[in-house]
Amino acid sequence: MQHVTVVALVDPAQGAGVFLDGRAxxxxxxxxxxxxxxxxxxxxHVFLVGERRHEALVRRQAAAIADRGPVVAWxxxxxxxxxxxxxxxxxxxxxxxxxxxxxxAAFVDVLAEQAWSGAWMPTVARLEHPAPSVGQHLxxxxxSGIGFVATFSGPAPQVQAAGAAxxxxxxxxxxxxxxxxxxxxIPEPARAALMALSGGTHLVDMPDLQISxxxxxxxxxxxxxxxxxxxxxxxxxxxxxxxxxxxAAVAAAFCTYCHVRRATGxxxxxxxx
Numbered sequence: 001m002q003h004v005t006v007v008a009l010v011d012p013a014q015g016a017g018v019f020l021d022g023r024a025x026x027x028x029x030x031x032x033x034x035x036x037x038x039x040x041x042x043x044x045h046v047f048l049v050g051e052r053r054h055e056a057l058v059r060r061q062a063a064a065i066a067d068r069g070p071v072v073a074w075x076x077x078x079x080x081x082x083x084x085x086x087x088x089x090x091x092x093x094x095x096x097x098x099x100x101x102x103x104x105a106a107f108v109d110v111l112a113e114q115a116w117s118g119a120w121m122p123t124v125a126r127l128e129h130p131a132p133s134v135g136q137h138l139x140x141x142x143x144s145g146i147g148f149v150a151t152f153s154g155p156a157p158q159v160q161a162a163g164a165a166x167x168x169x170x171x172x173x174x175x176x177x178x179x180x181x182x183x184x185x186i187p188e189p190a191r192a193a194l195m196a197l198s199g200g201t202h203l204v205d206m207p208d209l210q211i212s213x214x215x216x217x218x219x220x221x222x223x224x225x226x227x228x229x230x231x232x233x234x235x236x237x238x239x240x241x242x243x244x245x246x247x248a249a250v251a252a253a254f255c256t257y258c259h260v261r262r263a264t265g266x267x268x269x270x271x272x273x
Contacts, residue, residue, distance in 0.1 A: 001044075002044050002045055002100060002101050002247060002248065003040075003042050003043050003044045003045070004043070004044075004045045004046075004047065004099070004101045004104050005024075005025065005039055005040060005043040005045070005046050005047070005070075006023075006024040006025070006046075006047045006049065006088050006091045006092040006104065007024065007025045007026075007027055007035065007038070007039070007046060007047070007048045007049070007061075007065075007088070008020065008024050008025070008026050008027070008049050008050070008084050008085050008087075008088035008089075009027055009028070009029040009035070009048060009049065009050030009051070009054060009057065009058055009061060009084070010026055010027075010028070010029070010050070010051075010081040010084050010085055010211055011028050011029060011030075011081065011215055012028065012211065012212065013026040013027050013028040013031070013034075014026075014210075015209070015210030015211050015212075016081070016085040016209075016210075016211050018208065018210065019085060019089070019206075019208050019209045019210070019211075020085060020088065020089055020092065022092075023088075023089045023092035023093050024085075024088035024089055024091065024092035025038045025039070026085065026088075027061070029050055029051070029054040029057040029058065029061070030057055032060060032061060032064045033064075035061045035064060035065055036064045036065050036067070036068050039065055039068065039070065043070045044070055044071070044101070044246070044247075045070060045071055045072075045073070045101035045104075045246065045248060045257055046065050046070045046071070046072045046073075047072075047073050047074070047075075047091060047101070047104055047105055047108065048061055048062055048065070048072065048073070048074035048075070049074070049075050049077065049084055049087055049088045049091070049108060050074070050075070050076050050077070050084060051076065051077065051078075051079065051080070051081060051084055051216070052076045052077055052078050053129070053216070054076065055076035058074050058075075058076045059074070061074070062074045071245075071246045071248075071257040071258050072257065073101075073105050073256040073257045075105075075108060075109070075112065077112050078117075078152050078153055078154075078157065079112065079115065079117040079152055079153055079226070080117050080118070080119060080152050080213050080216045080217075080224045080226075081211045081212075081213060081215070081216060081224070082117075082179070082181050082206075082209055082211045082213065082224040082226055083115060083117035083152075083153075083224070083226040085209060085211060086179065086209075086226050086228075087108060087111055087112055087115070090107075090108075090111060090228075091104050091107060091108045091111075094107055100242075100248060100249045101246070101247075101248040101249075101257065102242075102243070102248035102249030102250060102251050102255070102256065102257075103236060103249055103251070105248075105251065105256045105257075106236045106237055106249075106251035106252075106256075107234070107236050109251075110234050110235070110236050110237075111228065111229075111234060114173055114175075114228070114229045114234070115153060115175075115226065115227065115228050115229070116151070116153050116154070116173070116175060116197070116198040116199065116200070116226070116227045117151075117152045117153045117224070117225070117226045117227075118149060118150050118151040118152050118153070118194070118197060118198070118224075118225055119149070119150050119152070119213050119216070119217050119222045119223060119224045119225060120147055120148070120149050120162065120185075120186045120187075120190045120193075120194060120222065120223045120225065121147055121148055121149075121150065121217050121218075121219045121221070121222035121223075122140075122145075122147040122148075122219060122221050122222075123140040123147070123148075123218075123219055124136050124137060124140050124148050124150070124159055124218075125137060125140045125218065125219075126217070126218025126219065127150065127159065127217055127218050127219075128218070129152075129157065130150055130151070130152070130157035130158050130159055131159075132148070132159045133159070136148065136159055136161065139161065145161075145163070146162045146163050146187040146189050146190050147161075147162050147187065147190055148160065148161055148162055149162050149190060149193045149194055149197060150217070151197055152216075160193065160197070162187070162189060162190035162193045163189050163190075163193075173199050173229055174199055174229065174230075175198060175199045175200045175201070175227040175228060175229050175230075176200060176201055176227065176228060176229070176230055177200060177201060177202055177203070177204040177227065178194055178195065178198050178200035178201075178202070178203050178204065178225050178226070178227045179204050179206045179209070179225065179226045179227070180194075180203055180204065180205055180206060180223055180224070180225045181206055181209050181210075181211060181213065181223055181224045181225075182205070182223045183203055183204075183205035183223070184205070185221060185223050186223050191203055194225050198225065198227040199227065200227040203225075211224070236251070237251050237252075243255035243257070243258060243260065244260075245258045245260045246258045
């Protein structure tokens with residue numbers, strides 16, 4: 001029988017752990033001993049989710065956990081730390097429902113691809129990715145203004161002045177609530193920019209999600225925002241047979257956990273339950 005454990009590699013992990021409340025495990029990306037120790041002994045499959053800027057650490061965590069026995073899959077995503085925690089929470093809830101480990105991985109792939117994540121920030125002086133323009137850097141030094149909105153996700157991450165005519169770099173998907181890590185800190189005009197870029201329906205404050213985006217944005221006053229498509233509209237690709245090595249459903253060319261077998265049978269698509 002499969003026992004799937006989802007691990008969110010976020011900094012700081014303490015605030016994320018309180019929010020996750022057992023749905024997934026929160027570990028700081030650089031804490032290699034902590035990652036291996038946090039995985040329960042009965043886990044057969046471990047799925048790691050971390051930020052793309054921490055990919056080297058995500059890989060090291062995967063190797064350290066695999067040395068303990070379970071098979072491990074990992075994803076290093078372009079999203080911010082709050083988005084990583086929210087994605088892990090959704091994946092952990094799916095795994096708690098006795099979902100196959102391969103389906104958990106496929107679910108994360110679709111959810112992460114269709115999610116929007118970004119942040120409002122008062123200054124882009126220390127933002128590295130997406131890279132601000134010279135003009136935006138200069139504007140950061142102005143004593144007034146309503147800040148900037150950065151899009152982390154999608155094929156064209158970007159920075160826009162919050163008060164400008166805000167247009168997404170790609171057609172915005174129809175998404176649900178826009179979850180914010182500190183809604184009171186966002187000026188009213190900037191909230192409209194978040195709505196326009198995310199394609200969300202309304203803004204929701206998440207006081208329980210105490211994860212500072214300063215490591216990603218360079219600003220302690222930044223507020224991260226995340227929006228997901230309606231889960232009932234997500235369609236996850238599955239396969240007709242399990243991996244002969246670890247038993248996980250194979251949803252791609254090879255098993256995402258042990259990489260030993262090309263998928264056989266025609267792929268199917270079905271809604272997540």
